[in-house]
Each structure stands twice: as structure tokens, then as C-alpha cells.
Amino acid sequence: MMSNELIWDQVDQYFMEKLIPEDKALKQVLITNRELGIPEIDVSPTQGKLLYLFAKMKGARNVLEIGTLGGYSSIWLARALPESGKVYTLEMEQKYADIAKQNIKQAGCENKVEVIVGKALDTLPLLKERGITPFDFIFIDADKQNNPQYLRWALKLSESGTIIVADNVVRNGEVIDANSKDERVQGIRQFMDIIANEPRIEATSIQTVGTKGYDGFVIGVVK
Numbered sequence: 001m002m003s004n005e006l007i008w009d010q011v012d013q014y015f016m017e018k019l020i021p022e023d024k025a026l027k028q029v030l031i032t033n034r035e036l037g038i039p040e041i042d043v044s045p046t047q048g049k050l051l052y053l054f055a056k057m058k059g060a061r062n063v064l065e066i067g068t069l070g071g072y073s074s075i076w077l078a079r080a081l082p083e084s085g086k087v088y089t090l091e092m093e094q095k096y097a098d099i100a101k102q103n104i105k106q107a108g109c110e111n112k113v114e115v116i117v118g119k120a121l122d123t124l125p126l127l128k129e130r131g132i133t134p135f136d137f138i139f140i141d142a143d144k145q146n147n148p149q150y151l152r153w154a155l156k157l158s159e160s161g162t163i164i165v166a167d168n169v170v171r172n173g174e175v176i177d178a179n180s181k182d183e184r185v186q187g188i189r190q191f192m193d194i195i196a197n198e199p200r201i202e203a204t205s206i207q208t209v210g211t212k213g214y215d216g217f218v219i220g221v222v223k
């Protein structure tokens with residue numbers, strides 16, 4: 001009997017072979033990230049495609065992403081948009097932002113993605129001032145301890161029908177540990193409490209397994 005992790009990984013590989021045609025640009029992003037020492041905490045290919053499909057289903061044109069890393073998910077999202085569409089992606093680390101810009105250019109998405117450098121809680125208020133809101137799709141994937149604030153911002157920067165997706169809400173099941181000392185787990189728990197009591201959003205959560213282990217995401221629609 002294979003271990004759970006091994007079978008999750010192999011099934012993910014099988015789905016990738018069947019459903020995600022070999023894509024040189026996206027593959028190159030992962031190679032570049034590894035070579036430059038970027039942590040391998042980007043979404044998996046099947047999850048990247050899920051984001052792409054969600055954005056397509058929505059007909060998204062104006063996307064906000066909190067947490068760029070090397071731009072892997074930004075590229076998936078950008079590809080779902082029409083030519084005039086835009087992804088604004090927020091990244092705190094200058095090094096990651098520079099690599100992301102290079103990756104995004106290499107993937108031919110530079111006209112559709114703007115990487116904004118700085119702590120998201122400092123850069124989020126500037127988006128409204130720039131007049132580029134509301135967003136129709138928001139992907140929250142940065143420091144999980146700040147998820148409650150990111151959700152509040154997402155609601156401020158959205159309109160009726162905006163899709164909000166947040167990644168890594170299961171954390172190997174740790175999300176149900178009310179006494180967890182991990183501030184990321186506590187951030188997710190507070191985020192869930194806000195959603196539970198927030199009449200402006202309808203949401204659900206899906207647990208996932210695959211190449212990135214056992215985790216999950218929340219997806220919601222603003223009423």
C-alpha cells in the first residue's frame with residue numbers, strides 16, 4: 001500500500017498529464033525559482049489551473065493577488081484575462097518581486113501583470129487611491145497571520161459578484177486546533193470567524209491533497 005503522500009502526488013501527476021498540456025513558460029518559472037532559491041510554496045499546477053478556470057468562469061478583468069512570490073499563480077491568472085485585463089499582485093520582498101517580473105516577462109504576460117512591492121497592508125490602501133478598484137477576482141496567498149486584515153481589505157476593494165479565494169486554510173488539518181501556537185493557523189481561524197459572521201460574503205471551503213500535501217482553500221462570492 002502506497003503512503004498517502006505518494007498516492008496524492010502520483011494522482012496529481014496523472015491529472016497534470018491528462019489536463020495540463022506541457023507549458024514551457026510555466027515550467028521555466030519553476031526552474032528559475034528553484035535555481036534562484038525561491039521557496040517552493042507556489043500553487044501546484046492543478047491549483048494554478050483551478051485559479052485560471054475560476055477567473056475564466058467569472059469573466060474576470062481586474063484581479064488582485066496578495067502574495068506574488070515568483071509570479072507562478074500571477075501568470076495563471078493573467079492568462080485567464082482578456083487582453084485588456086490586469087492582475088495587480090502584491091509582494092513584500094524586492095528579490096521575489098524582481099524575479100516575478102522576469103518570470104512574467106518570459107511568459108509574455110508583462111502587459112497584463114503589475115507587481116507592486118511593499119507590505120500588502122501598506123500597498124492595499126494605495127490601490128483605491130489609484131482608482132483601479134473594484135476588483136472582480138481576489139486571490140489571498142501571503143502571510144496567513146494577516147488574513148483577517150486581507151479579507152477586510154478584499155471586501156473594501158470588491159463589488160457585488162467579486163470572487164475571493166484564499167489558499168492554505170487547512171494546513172495539514174491544524175486549522176481545527178483552537179490552541180495552536182502557530183500564528184498562521186490563528187490567522188486562518190480569525191479569517192474563518194470573520195467569514196462566518198459576514199453577511200456580505202457567501203463562501204465554502206474545499207480540502208485538497210496533491211503534490212503540495214494536504215491543505216485547502218476558501219472560495220467566496222461577494223453578495
Ligand SMILES: C[S@@+](CC[C@H](N)C(=O)[O-])C[C@H]1O[C@@H](n2cnc3c(N)ncnc32)[C@H](O)[C@@H]1O
Pocket residue numbers: 041042043066067068069070071072073074090091092093096118119120121141142143146
Ligand atoms: C505562498 S507565497 C505566494 C505564492 C504565489 N501566490 C504562487 O502561488 O505562485 C507568499 C508570498 O507572500 C509574500 N508576503 C509575505 N508577507 C507579505 C506581506 N506582508 N505583504 C506582501 N507580501 C507578503 C511572501 O514574500 C511570499 O512571496
